[in-house]
Amino acid sequence: MLLEVKNLDAGYGYLQILRSVSLNIDKGEYVCIVGPNGAGKSTTMKTIAGLISPMGGGIIFNGEDITGLSASQITKKGISFVSEEMNLFVNMSVRENLYMGAYIIKDKKIQNERLDFVFSLFPRLAERKDQLAGTMSGGERKMLAIGRGMMSDPKLLLVDEPSFGLAPQLVANVFESLDVLKDQGVTIMLVEQNVTKTLAVTDRGYILENGKIGLQGASCDLADDPHVRKVFLGV
Amino acid sequence: MSNNIVSKFLNWMKSAAGFSITATIVIAVLASIASGPYLLVNTIVTGGMLALVATGLTLMLGVLNIAMFAHGEFFMIGSLTAYYVFTPISNYIGENPESFIAVIGPLIAMAGAAIVGAISGIVAEKLVFGPLRKRSTDNWVMNSFLLTVGLSMLLINLHQLIFGADFKGIVGYWTGMPVSIADVFISRDRAMAFVIAVIVVSLFWFFMTYTRTGMAIRAVSQDITGAQIVGIDIEKIVLLTISLACALSAVAGGSLLFMYPSYPTVGLEPLYLAWFVVILSGLGNILGAVAGAFMVALLKVITVEYIGAGWDFVVPSALIMLILIFKPSGIFGSDVRGALDK
Ligand SMILES: Nc1ncnc2c1ncn2[C@@H]1O[C@H](COP(=O)(O)OP(=O)(O)OP(=O)(O)O)[C@@H](O)[C@H]1O
Ligand SMILES: [Mg+2]
Numbered sequence: 001m002l003l004e005v006k007n008l009d010a011g012y013g014y015l016q017i018l019r020s021v022s023l024n025i026d027k028g029e030y031v032c033i034v035g036p037n038g039a040g041k042s043t044t045m046k047t048i049a050g051l052i053s054p055m056g057g058g059i060i061f062n063g064e065d066i067t068g069l070s071a072s073q074i075t076k077k078g079i080s081f082v083s084e085e086m087n088l089f090v091n092m093s094v095r096e097n098l099y100m101g102a103y104i105i106k107d108k109k110i111q112n113e114r115l116d117f118v119f120s121l122f123p124r125l126a127e128r129k130d131q132l133a134g135t136m137s138g139g140e141r142k143m144l145a146i147g148r149g150m151m152s153d154p155k156l157l158l159v160d161e162p163s164f165g166l167a168p169q170l171v172a173n174v175f176e177s178l179d180v181l182k183d184q185g186v187t188i189m190l191v192e193q194n195v196t197k198t199l200a201v202t203d204r205g206y207i208l209e210n211g212k213i214g215l216q217g218a219s220c221d222l223a224d225d226p227h228v229r230k231v232f233l234g235v
Numbered sequence: 236m237s238n239n240i241v242s243k244f245l246n247w248m249k250s251a252a253g254f255s256i257t258a259t260i261v262i263a264v265l266a267s268i269a270s271g272p273y274l275l276v277n278t279i280v281t282g283g284m285l286a287l288v289a290t291g292l293t294l295m296l297g298v299l300n301i302a303m304f305a306h307g308e309f310f311m312i313g314s315l316t317a318y319y320v321f322t323p324i325s326n327y328i329g330e331n332p333e334s335f336i337a338v339i340g341p342l343i344a345m346a347g348a349a350i351v352g353a354i355s356g357i358v359a360e361k362l363v364f365g366p367l368r369k370r371s372t373d374n375w376v377m378n379s380f381l382l383t384v385g386l387s388m389l390l391i392n393l394h395q396l397i398f399g400a401d402f403k404g405i406v407g408y409w410t411g412m413p414v415s416i417a418d419v420f421i422s423r424d425r426a427m428a429f430v431i432a433v434i435v436v437s438l439f440w441f442f443m444t445y446t447r448t449g450m451a452i453r454a455v456s457q458d459i460t461g462a463q464i465v466g467i468d469i470e471k472i473v474l475l476t477i478s479l480a481c482a483l484s485a486v487a488g489g490s491l492l493f494m495y496p497s498y499p500t501v502g503l504e505p506l507y508l509a510w511f512v513v514i515l516s517g518l519g520n521i522l523g524a525v526a527g528a529f530m531v532a533l534l535k536v537i538t539v540e541y542i543g544a545g546w547d548f549v550v551p552s553a554l555i556m557l558i559l560i561f562k563p564s565g566i567f568g569s570d571v572r573g574a575l576d577k
Contacts, residue, residue: 049464050463051460071463075464083460086461088458091453092453092454099450100467101465103451148465151465
């Protein structure tokens with residue numbers, strides 16, 4: 001098992017959001033977390049990424065207890081987080097942003113290999129490599145955020161709502177690039193609003209409601225589940 | 236081809252940056268023709284040193300979100316260190332004027348100033364800013380600002396208590412004939428002060444633009460969460476930034492010791508001037524801070540020359556207010572607003 005989250009409690013200050021969330025993901029799997037707004041999906045990801053320290057429970061990654069480590073330490077262990085807000089370096093060029101994504105890699109040669117890989121994934125970024133991130137369009141920024149997340153050659157990629165605010169064509173692009181990554185053997189945990197599409201492409205899913213895991217199972221089964229259909233698909 | 240360059244240049248001239256840089260150069264040249272080249276020399280020396288202090292301020296504000304009002308005291312620490320390092324060296328030089336120490340002695344004093352400045356910056360972070368950062372989540376800007384005002388007063392009074400309130404100065408760093416450039420005589424100390432400022436600022440700019448660590452500092456200033464996500468150790472960057480910023484200010488204090496003897500409040504003037512620079516040039520831009528430093532230096536020199544020494548803070552601040560009314564982001568404020576511009 002690559003990642004094992006056990007009875008995780010987390011929140012902001014005294015406000016507890018996650019209540020005993022348990023989930024796991026195997027190497028090479030493509031897993032999603034879906035749930036209504038405010039359910040705690042982003043909170044779950046931020047806690048795994050080390051941006052929020054857990055109130056209780058544990059996180060085991062690659063056989064190692066990473067509970068309570070700082071975000072930068074967790075990145076060094078091989079988890080890469082693409083946040084909902086993207087958190088790009090707006091006053092840096094596309095290329096500089098990507099190089100910063102490879103911050104934990106010291107070898108310049110490997111950095112450049114990663115850069116070529118990301119450029120092959122998103123040719124658009126290569127065309128605009130000298131443009132400031134802050135002047136890119138919304139869709140380009142999403143690509144840049146995912147690209148930057150890939151630069152460190154992570155074992156596990158956490159992606160939070162990559163298609164949020166994108167036109168349908170770009171949504172398709174984003175899902176395609178995630179497919180490419182999956183084919184390359186990257187383990188992906190995806191959070192998405194677009195439930196139908198997400199359940200169609202992922203292997204397995206967790207339904208998060210009010211900070212608790214409700215249902216879990218193979219994505220195709222979840223898509224057929226009456227509760228899921230009622231809450232998320234309105235049928 | 237040449238047409239293209241000309242039209243590009245004209246466009247640049249129309250931008251706030253281009254216009255003000257050109258105006259500065261023109262005014263500096265005209266004033267020097269009218270009243271003598273020493274005006275230009277003063278502007279360049281003051282501007283170079285101001286650039287060091289102002290870059291440090293920009294760094295503190297941009298990366299750490301600290302409106303630093305104790306930065307002048309690191310200038311003071313630099314001048315004090317240089318004084319105590321250079322006094323014995325200068326005695327030795329007096330006895331052995333031919334020794335190579337006469338050449339590198341002043342550099343030792345300035346390096347000493349930089350090192351002590353950097354260390355005091357680290358101490359300030361460990362004792363003052365770090366503990367506050369752990370405790371305060373809301374209102375960080377206000378709290379840290381008040382803390383720097385307190386730190387400033389503390390350091391000024393410590394200086395007075397331990398070293399006394401007298402002026403601790405030196406006759407000069409480099410003895411010998413003034414250098415002459417196109418019939419203008421510049422004392423060696425002034426020339427060297429400018430050269431040192433140019434070297435330090437260039438090295439610093441190169442460091443921030445091209446090195447991995449310099450880029451990490453910029454990354455932290457633009458998006459701290461983004462920086463954490465890519466694996467940057469924020470604590471380390473914070474410590475490095477504070478020590479760099481304080482070292483820059485201390486180097487300025489050290490290399491200007493021949494003009495500004497060390498005394499408790501010696502840092503206040505460079506602090507105010509550096510704040511003018513930061514406000515004027517906008518945040519987040521080292522080159523902007525450098526250009527702004529020369530503008531403020533020119534304003535000050537010209538005011539002293541033509542209006543009177545008592546006005547040297549009034550005129551620059553009035554002019555800066557005017558500029559801010561028309562361009563609130565500062566002359567070189569970047570078009571993309573990042574955390575640095577908050
Ligand atoms: N920084 C914060 N401080 C306090 N509460 C927060 C903070 N961030 C999120 N919350 C609260 O935590 C709860 C869960 O938020 P979270 O962002 O994890 O939801 P989400 O499932 O990602 O929702 P969405 O689908 O809208 O992105 C919400 O009620 C939210 O208001
Ligand atoms: Mg969310």
